[in-house]
Amino acid sequence: MKKALTTLALSLAVVLAMSGTSAARTQVEPQTALKMLNNQNRQFEQQVVKVADNVFVAVGFHGANTSMIVGDNGVIIVDTLKGPASAAKAMQAFREYSDKPVKAIIYTHSHGDHIGGAAAFMENGTPEIYATADFGSAEGGINKDVNPVKGKRNVRQFGRKLPPDQQTNRGVAPAGTHDTDGGNGFVLPTILVSEDGYKAVIAGVELEFYLSPGETDDALFVWMPNEKVLFAGDNFYSSFPNLYAIRGTAYRDVLNWSGSVAKMATFKPQVLVPGHTMPILDPAIAETALQNYSEAIRSVYDQTVKGINAGKGPDQIAHEVELPAHLKDQPYLIEFYGTVPHAVRAIYAGLLGWYDGNPTTLNPLEPRLKARKMAELAGGTQKLADQMSTALAKNDYQWALELSDQLKWLDDGDRELARSVKVQALRGLGAREYNAPNRNYYLSYANELESGELSEVWF
Numbered sequence: 001m002k003k004a005l006t007t008l009a010l011s012l013a014v015v016l017a018m019s020g021t022s023a024a025r026t027q028v029e030p031q032t033a034l035k036m037l038n039n040q041n042r043q044f045e046q047q048v049v050k051v052a053d054n055v056f057v058a059v060g061f062h063g064a065n066t067s068m069i070v071g072d073n074g075v076i077i078v079d080t081l082k083g084p085a086s087a088a089k090a091m092q093a094f095r096e097y098s099d100k101p102v103k104a105i106i107y108t109h110s111h112g113d114h115i116g117g118a119a120a121f122m123e124n125g126t127p128e129i130y131a132t133a134d135f136g137s138a139e140g141g142i143n144k145d146v147n148p149v150k151g152k153r154n155v156r157q158f159g160r161k162l163p164p165d166q167q168t169n170r171g172v173a174p175a176g177t178h179d180t181d182g183g184n185g186f187v188l189p190t191i192l193v194s195e196d197g198y199k200a201v202i203a204g205v206e207l208e209f210y211l212s213p214g215e216t217d218d219a220l221f222v223w224m225p226n227e228k229v230l231f232a233g234d235n236f237y238s239s240f241p242n243l244y245a246i247r248g249t250a251y252r253d254v255l256n257w258s259g260s261v262a263k264m265a266t267f268k269p270q271v272l273v274p275g276h277t278m279p280i281l282d283p284a285i286a287e288t289a290l291q292n293y294s295e296a297i298r299s300v301y302d303q304t305v306k307g308i309n310a311g312k313g314p315d316q317i318a319h320e321v322e323l324p325a326h327l328k329d330q331p332y333l334i335e336f337y338g339t340v341p342h343a344v345r346a347i348y349a350g351l352l353g354w355y356d357g358n359p360t361t362l363n364p365l366e367p368r369l370k371a372r373k374m375a376e377l378a379g380g381t382q383k384l385a386d387q388m389s390t391a392l393a394k395n396d397y398q399w400a401l402e403l404s405d406q407l408k409w410l411d412d413g414d415r416e417l418a419r420s421v422k423v424q425a426l427r428g429l430g431a432r433e434y435n436a437p438n439r440n441y442y443l444s445y446a447n448e449l450e451s452g453e454l455s456e457v458w459f
């Protein structure tokens with residue numbers, strides 16, 4: 001059923017893409033987009049999943065997963081959710097299965113949705129907290145300089161301010177998570193792992209820690225050699241990976257990411273526990289999923305590099321790169337969270353920076369001057385405005401957006417019309433998106449534009 005739906009959606013995407021309305025690959029009919037997103041919601045319905053005799057995974061208590069491993073005289077927690085309120089609820093659910101004290105906590109990486117609830121697991125005692133020696137390197141440094149705008153883009157990407165009737169999900173996490181206490185329960189790690197394959201016995205449970213740079217440089221995965229359970233952190237979840245986040249991130253080294261996932265596959269896990277979305281309990285599917293995931297990332301990288309070396313710019317390559325046929329329809333590679341075109345652009349910029357090699361773009365026209373010349377080309381500002389309205393009427397939303405972004409600069413243009421067309425075009429695109437960050441961003445931005453929250457510059 002799920003596969004049939006997905007195939008249908010992809011064929012629809014192809015039809016739309018060929019119809020001349022410049023639709024992006026994650027655009028389908030509105031009802032199909034909603035069905036796909038509703039289907040994806042099953043990946044994070046709140047529940048505790050028993051994945052082995054002594055291993056329990058709490059899914060859907062916040063955006064990410066938290067897990068409990070039960071040992072002889074205590075339990076071990078892998079990842080702690082974003083804040084103490086959600087973490088306490090997950091802990092309460094775990095207590096149905098074991099009331100032993102928490103002996104250790106493991107952070108798979110330093111993203112806030114995995115570390116901010118640790119205090120809720122420390123009600124009796126001070127467990128050791130394991131992380132990599134690089135812990136915290138993921139989002140630091142100069143990124144903080146642009147936190148004001150990253151904050152706004154984060155709100156849009158996750159649809160944090162969308163009214164309930166516009167919310168769907170966040171790709172690999174539910175909408176509407178409890179976030180007001182984010183980070184309040186964070187506790188610094190006490191044991192920093194720098195040795196790949198570091199072995200520990202905690203509460204009688206054998207564990208191995210492997211360094212796995214990918215989504216973040218400070219990631220690790222945890223392997224239970226006896227139970228053959230692998231905790232992947234955020235280098236694997238059920239969606240094409242978010243190789244770039246539109247909230248704004250530094251370059252994520254995708255080759256490392258692909259390599260780390262390939263390494264996981266060599267362990268042939270019986271159970272694969274992702275950082276987000278449901279655990280995979282079928283050993284054959286788990287191994288294949290890891291192999292395919294690694295190959296998908298590697299393929300996007302290789303195709304991008306090939307395009308770069310053929311002298312193509314990011315706009316062209318982003319429209320050309322596709323996942324190989326045998327990977328496209330895999331349920332864990334549908335573009336609910338990351339997208340291939342965004343990955344291409346990130347790889348391009350990560351390897352070469354902003355310049356596309358074309359001397360035309362060395363010093364492009366100032367936006368107002370370009371808009372003036374575009375209006376002249378169209379036969380005047382009014383004609384440009386008419387073209388914009390016609391594009392909207394034909395559901396050619398992307399073109400309507402691009403023309404509204406010309407009209408907005410023109411003193412003799414109807415800026416209110418341009419704003420209104422932009423709002424409607426964004427809602428048209430949003431309704432058709434099954435990529436959750438794109439959808440949330442389109443809809444959030446439309447609401448901001450309509451309410452007048454955005455400045456001149458943004459509009």
Ligand SMILES: [Zn+2]
Nearest residue numbers: 064111113234
């Ligand atoms: Zn996460």
